Amino acid sequence: MPSSEHPLVVDMDGTLIRADLLHETASQYLSDNPLRAVRLAGWTMAGKHALKEQLAEATPFDPAALPYHEDLIEWLRAERAKGRPIVLATASHRRLAQAVADHLNLFDTVLATGDGVNLKAEAKRDALLTLYGEKGFDYVGNDGADLAVWAVADKAYLVNSSTAFADRVRAVATLECVFADGRKPAPAALFRALRPHQWVKNLLIFVPILAAHHFRDVDGMIAALIAFLVFGLTASSAYILNDLADVADDRHHRLKKHRPFAAGDLSLLAGWALWPALLLVAGLIAALALPPVFMGVLTIYFVVTVAYSLRLKQVAIVDVLVLAGLYSIRIVAGAAATNVPLSFWLLTFALFIFLSLALIKRVSELLVARASGREASLRGRSYGPQDLEMLSAMGVASGYISVLVLALYIHDAQTAELYASPRFIWLACPILLYWISRAWLITHRGQMHDDPIVFAIKDKASILIGVGFLGVFALAKGLG
Numbered sequence: 001m002p003s004s005e006h007p008l009v010v011d012m013d014g015t016l017i018r019a020d021l022l023h024e025t026a027s028q029y030l031s032d033n034p035l036r037a038v039r040l041a042g043w044t045m046a047g048k049h050a051l052k053e054q055l056a057e058a059t060p061f062d063p064a065a066l067p068y069h070e071d072l073i074e075w076l077r078a079e080r081a082k083g084r085p086i087v088l089a090t091a092s093h094r095r096l097a098q099a100v101a102d103h104l105n106l107f108d109t110v111l112a113t114g115d116g117v118n119l120k121a122e123a124k125r126d127a128l129l130t131l132y133g134e135k136g137f138d139y140v141g142n143d144g145a146d147l148a149v150w151a152v153a154d155k156a157y158l159v160n161s162s163t164a165f166a167d168r169v170r171a172v173a174t175l176e177c178v179f180a181d182g183r184k185p186a187p188a189a190l191f192r193a194l195r196p197h198q199w200v201k202n203l204l205i206f207v208p209i210l211a212a213h214h215f216r217d218v219d220g221m222i223a224a225l226i227a228f229l230v231f232g233l234t235a236s237s238a239y240i241l242n243d244l245a246d247v248a249d250d251r252h253h254r255l256k257k258h259r260p261f262a263a264g265d266l267s268l269l270a271g272w273a274l275w276p277a278l279l280l281v282a283g284l285i286a287a288l289a290l291p292p293v294f295m296g297v298l299t300i301y302f303v304v305t306v307a308y309s310l311r312l313k314q315v316a317i318v319d320v321l322v323l324a325g326l327y328s329i330r331i332v333a334g335a336a337a338t339n340v341p342l343s344f345w346l347l348t349f350a351l352f353i354f355l356s357l358a359l360i361k362r363v364s365e366l367l368v369a370r371a372s373g374r375e376a377s378l379r380g381r382s383y384g385p386q387d388l389e390m391l392s393a394m395g396v397a398s399g400y401i402s403v404l405v406l407a408l409y410i411h412d413a414q415t416a417e418l419y420a421s422p423r424f425i426w427l428a429c430p431i432l433l434y435w436i437s438r439a440w441l442i443t444h445r446g447q448m449h450d451d452p453i454v455f456a457i458k459d460k461a462s463i464l465i466g467v468g469f470l471g472v473f474a475l476a477k478g479l480g
Helices: 021-032 034-045 048-058 070-081 094-104 122-132 144-150 163-170 186-194 196-211 218-245 268-289 292-310 318-338 344-371 385-409 413-418 422-444 452-458 460-478
Strands: 008-010 086-093 109-113 138-141 156-159 175-179
Touching: 008 070, 021 034, 021 048, 021 086, 021 218, 021 268, 034 048, 048 086, 048 094, 048 109, 070 086, 070 175, 086 094, 086 122, 094 109, 109 122, 122 144, 138 144, 144 163, 156 163, 163 175, 186 218, 196 218, 196 318, 196 344, 196 452, 218 268, 218 292, 218 318, 268 292, 292 318, 318 344, 344 385, 344 422, 344 452, 385 422, 413 422, 422 452, 422 460, 452 460
Parallel strands: 008 086, 008 138, 086 109, 138 156, 156 175
Antiparallel strands: none
16 A cells, blocks of 8 residues: 555554454443442433443543454555554544553644533544545544545545445545454354353253153153243343453453454443343243242353352352352252252252363463463452462362262162162263263363363263263163
8 A cells, every 4th residue: 555645544443453442441331330230320321421431431441452453554554654643543532542542652733622622524634624624534434423524535545344334435535555454243143142052051951851751741851942032042141241251351361362252243332231121031931931939040050140140250269169059959949840850969069060160260360370480469350379389279179079979879868769770870970980081181181171061062072971971860760
């Protein structure tokens, strides 16, 4: 692309960054304290400029963590090296815009919202006309709000992957170059945000009816299927809310920074609209098709999940106990949906095995932190590398206790009623011991996935071990 003597004016939201700073600050403000929603609504009624000013003052902001368009920034640096003035012109508040400009050390001038003016569309156009005159600057933008600016610019540069929108820009300006926006396709990003692979955890809903050997209970199985769907929608709602609350921390994580909201593939505003919609659909299905007690369990699950996302995950030990409880509550929900009595042994076994898995998750994160030389606590957590040995000891012990619970279950009177040869269940104990020991060994070698459930689903050895584990119970059921 030929260089120009004209100043190169660059939009920020959606152009320089794959995010909108109004959505970023509003989301962070609500995530820090959901009760602030009333105050946020009041600021919104006062107008966009007032809303942006209040949020800019009230919300911590880290420009280093934003999802930037790196290709665009590289080109801007090359243009500036040729002596071309680079101007940041954005509808975001000037406090945030200046923080971004200071971080990038790229812009000669910063124009932004302030002094009662929301610098967007026509307001931005008028400001640039006053400074540079018609056709006295080139402009880089990304969406419909920028069309008014392109109409008075000399050359247009577009950050947008839509061919149709590029044609709209060509209709009002000389389109010099198009940069891909770097976003994943919206359907794919939405699919990832819902985390459907995590729905496998909801298979625990079927455990009570299967453990009670009610295999021919058609109504119960249908109820379990509906409960599975409801829990899936509720879990996806909670995952989206968690990702919205965790955006700032996720952007500092080697893997989580690629999540749709952290990476800018999905708008935070879309997330705040989507999670209550999913929750509403789940609640309606549950109210129409499942017992009231199931709705109570579902409500507890969601409330605890939200509490975990907003606060409890930052409290040492409480966080892993809550994670273990959230796994176990799926079993309670399965029993409620199918009217199967809860088993003391099943709940106790679930609590210890899932506590071990939750601790694997934390230890994996700490091992990554230690390998990178970090001595401080994990972002958004209350653990540091110095806690590794203690957490590992607790995790291994919890896993082994779950095996002990399984062994004691063999001698329960109800077990004799369910299985023709309950003594064969003992064979499941060494199988489970091996899997737990192997999982922890893999964790300490730094080879564990950040989610041990995902590891178990993808690991061929774990799948074979699971088949063998279930085969033992089938053997105990079928032999007299």
